[in-house]
Amino acid sequence: MKIAFIGLGNMGGGMAANLVKAGHEVRAFDLSEDALKSAKDSGCDTFTAAKDAVGGVEAVVSMLPNGQIVKSVYENDVIGHAPDGAVLLDCSTIDVATAREVISAAEEAGYDMVDAPVSGGIAAAAGGTLTFMVGGTDKAFDRAKPILEAMGKAVIHAGDAGNGQAAKICNNMLLAIQMIGTCEAFGMAEKLGLDPQTFYDISSVSSGQCWSMTSYCPVPGVGPKSPADNEYKGGFATALMLKDLKLAMEAAQTADAGTPLGQHAKELYEKFADEHGSLDFSAIGRSL
Numbered sequence: 153m154k155i156a157f158i159g160l161g162n163m164g165g166g167m168a169a170n171l172v173k174a175g176h177e178v179r180a181f182d183l184s185e186d187a188l189k190s191a192k193d194s195g196c197d198t199f200t201a202a203k204d205a206v207g208g209v210e211a212v213v214s215m216l217p218n219g220q221i222v223k224s225v226y227e228n229d230v231i232g233h234a235p236d237g238a239v240l241l242d243c244s245t246i247d248v249a250t251a252r253e254v255i256s257a258a259e260e261a262g263y264d265m266v267d268a269p270v271s272g273g274i275a276a277a278a279g280g281t282l283t284f285m286v287g288g289t290d291k292a293f294d295r296a297k298p299i300l301e302a303m304g305k306a307v308i309h310a311g312d313a314g315n316g317q318a319a320k321i322c323n324n325m326l327l328a329i330q331m332i333g334t335c336e337a338f339g340m341a342e343k344l345g346l347d348p349q350t351f352y353d354i355s356s357v358s359s360g361q362c363w364s365m366t367s368y369c370p371v372p373g374v375g376p377k378s379p380a381d382n383e384y385k386g387g388f389a390t391a392l393m394l395k396d397l398k399l400a401m402e403a404a405q406t407a408d409a410g411t412p413l414g415q416h417a418k419e420l421y422e423k424f425a426d427e428h429g430s431l432d433f434s435a436i437g438r439s440l
């Protein structure tokens with residue numbers, strides 16, 4: 153297929169390269185010259201205007217920093233410029249309301265469109281092992297699925313437009329709460345005289361077991377290899393976790409959902425991000 157790709161940063165660069173590897177003709181656009189150069193090296197055709205990149209394509213994929221940018225790119229450069237009948241896929245993490253607004257504008261103009269945010273970081277984007285949570289009509293999902301499969305290991309239909317974003321922020325809110333809880337438990341265990349490895353051996357096979365403990369343990373030298381074993385470098389940056397928690401709390405307010413622990417997690421990550429935004433989110437235990 154002929155596919156336009158807009159936003160070739162840490163995530164989008166690897167994703168676009170995987171579309172090329174799958175045999176697609178990829179027309180890339182980014183505001184950054186460096187990003188465009190890397191995309192060219194990966195086999196994409198590059199363009200200096202989004203409107204040119206979307207010319208003649210069957211699909212448009214975007215991976216952009218936030219909702220404001222996504223709205224502006226789709227309203228100004230994609231809707232009405234991509235050919236009639238093209239399917240549009242926004243993979244950025246943005247707020248639910250903006251995702252629904254942009255999809256509704258695209259549908260009014262006759263396009264099929266999905267929100268398809270991802271779970272998995274830069275390594276998963278490069279390796280083609282992302283999980284996509286997809287919101288949109290059945291028809292839009294069926295059209296988007298084969299494109300997403302070239303970039304990921306799982307593609308899940310979460311329901312109507314915006315539900316991909318809803319799934320993403322609910323999942324990441326739970327992850328943040330669970331990680332803080334895991335750090336608290338390890339910290340308290342140590343203060344009570346329990347060796348961290350011994351606590352892990354017990355809790356990992358008891359009712360306190362969770363992903364943050366057994367797949368991504370925040371304590372160096374305990375459990376499988378994780379960013380804790382690399383001084384909390386790499387992994388999922390605290391700043392990005394904070395972004396997702398802010399989106400989650402905005403959505404909770406709009407939907408009138410009770411999220412006291414989500415709110416507290418956001419406040420703890422806000423404080424920690426002041427000085428340690430680039431560290432992996434599992435370093436939060438340092439601030440407790």
Ligand code: NAD
Pocket residue numbers: 158159160161162163164181182183184187215216217218221225243244245246270271272273274387388389392395
């Ligand atoms: P990034 O900052 O590395 O990349 C964003 C790219 O968008 C940049 O290259 C930038 O130049 C480009 N851009 C900005 N405005 C543009 C415009 N108007 N037109 C064209 N290009 C424009 O960010 P990233 O880490 O690749 O993240 C992208 C999205 O993926 C975000 O929504 C983020 O929340 C989400 N995400 C990131 C991760 C991660 O681990 N990095 C994981 C999951 C989801």
